[in-house]
Amino acid sequence: MLAIDYGADGSVIVSGRLDAAQSPKAQAFLDAVQGQVSLDCGGLEYISSAGLGVLLKTQKRLMQSAGGLRLKRVNPHLQDILRYAGFDQIFVIEPAE
Amino acid sequence: MQAMLRVAFRLGASLDTAFVNVNNQLEETLPDDRFITAFVGLVDRRAHRVRYHSGGQAPILFYEAASKRCVSHGPTSFPLAAMQIETLRRAATKISMMPGDILVLVSDGVFECCSPGGEEFGAERVRVLVEAHHAKPMAELAGLLFEAVGRFTAAGAPEDDMTVVFVKRDPWMSVASEFRRSFEAIDDLVAFTAEAFAAKRIPDELRPSVDLVLEELFTNVVKYGHPTDVPVRVELTRIAGGVEVTVAVEDADDFDVTRAGPVDVNAPIESRTPGGLGLHLVRKLVDSIQYRYEKETRQGLITFRKTVAAPQGEDNDASD
Numbered sequence: 001m002l003a004i005d006y007g008a009d010g011s012v013i014v015s016g017r018l019d020a021a022q023s024p025k026a027q028a029f030l031d032a033v034q035g036q037v038s039l040d041c042g043g044l045e046y047i048s049s050a051g052l053g054v055l056l057k058t059q060k061r062l063m064q065s066a067g068g069l070r071l072k073r074v075n076p077h078l079q080d081i082l083r084y085a086g087f088d089q090i091f092v093i094e095p096a097e
Numbered sequence: 098m099q100a101m102l103r104v105a106f107r108l109g110a111s112l113d114t115a116f117v118n119v120n121n122q123l124e125e126t127l128p129d130d131r132f133i134t135a136f137v138g139l140v141d142r143r144a145h146r147v148r149y150h151s152g153g154q155a156p157i158l159f160y161e162a163a164s165k166r167c168v169s170h171g172p173t174s175f176p177l178a179a180m181q182i183e184t185l186r187r188a189a190t191k192i193s194m195m196p197g198d199i200l201v202l203v204s205d206g207v208f209e210c211c212s213p214g215g216e217e218f219g220a221e222r223v224r225v226l227v228e229a230h231h232a233k234p235m236a237e238l239a240g241l242l243f244e245a246v247g248r249f250t251a252a253g254a255p256e257d258d259m260t261v262v263f264v265k266r267d268p269w270m271s272v273a274s275e276f277r278r279s280f281e282a283i284d285d286l287v288a289f290t291a292e293a294f295a296a297k298r299i300p301d302e303l304r305p306s307v308d309l310v311l312e313e314l315f316t317n318v319v320k321y322g323h324p325t326d327v328p329v330r331v332e333l334t335r336i337a338g339g340v341e342v343t344v345a346v347e348d349a350d351d352f353d354v355t356r357a358g359p360v361d362v363n364a365p366i367e368s369r370t371p372g373g374l375g376l377h378l379v380r381k382l383v384d385s386i387q388y389r390y391e392k393e394t395r396q397g398l399i400t401f402r403k404t405v406a407a408p409q410g411e412d413n414d415a416s417d
Contacts, residue, residue: 001284017287020316021280046305048312049378053371060366077305084381085374086362 004029007040011072015043018051026051030058035067042073042096052085059090070094098123098177102137112139112189116150116174116182123178132176136202140194140264143343143389143398147200147264148189152177154202156220160227162197167224196271199235200264201227206257207242213251222249235263272296273332278319286311290333297335303403306382307333307340313375314344314354314399323350339384339404349397351390354379 002022007013059069073096105115138149153176156169173187210218230238239261272293276282330345357376386401
């Protein structure tokens, strides 16, 4: 399952699995965000190409208005996936501590 | 004969072609009064199938784990070298071979050995023994058969050679399940791999990568596959240091996932699209991947391997 919502500090907190079944839910939420957005991925266990597509679409939209997504607390597995997809050149990625 | 068969298969001959040509070569070579009863079969573990020709070798017993019964199959041809074959009269016999099933090949020296009273051992005694002891290791099962023959013949000298071959699909290494072609089945797929990894003691660190590859292959079928209600079958097999996964898609169009075009992951964001990214990730994450399509049955088989020993990423993708 996937959970996505705003945190107390205004960042977007996403957790669970961002797979093909859950991507529409994530896309619907992220379609509403604006400006510079921190996406807290500390609880995100998994992402597939469908989830990467959600991030890419959101990033493209935000960059058109000088905004963007910053991916925070990304676990090593997700870092690998983002790097294989070339997303380390598209997003600012902060590894999990 | 074994050498000829091995060379034939090494050169890519089909089962039919190998059987016919080896027979014809033997017929030309051997004296007219010589012939060979022979079983020539190919086990396809991924397709769960054995295909065979039998030249006068029968009965061929097959233990089905599902029904816990042996069924008997006949030969497909006369003994090898008996005469030339221009066209095979019978197609190769195909048997579905699932985990736990046993192919029982026993020469007529066993079936026809006699008791002191002149009674033949026969196939029925073999069948009863296999059904009773199917769970034992195959070497032990063979030993029990020879012990039974020894008791039956009162340890009399055998009149013919006695050859026994048992081929068993290991029931413990694999687990399989079927999934309807829907994104909603992804949760079931994830639950299946979690259970299979735990049950088969597959290193859990591989699970995120295996889940991702499976999801990409599965959603590819859901999105682009031939519309049908036939479920997708997924089988996980523990191998040394990892797992082998086979995705079987029935009623499928021919689409080789290993030949999907490369993705330029260095392109600027303006020109990036998610298209093709899934199969790109698949290639990055697996140790190896193979695709096979059978036109006759319209079945696509994708098999990939993932182990803890192999490096991830850059070294796995020759297409980039």
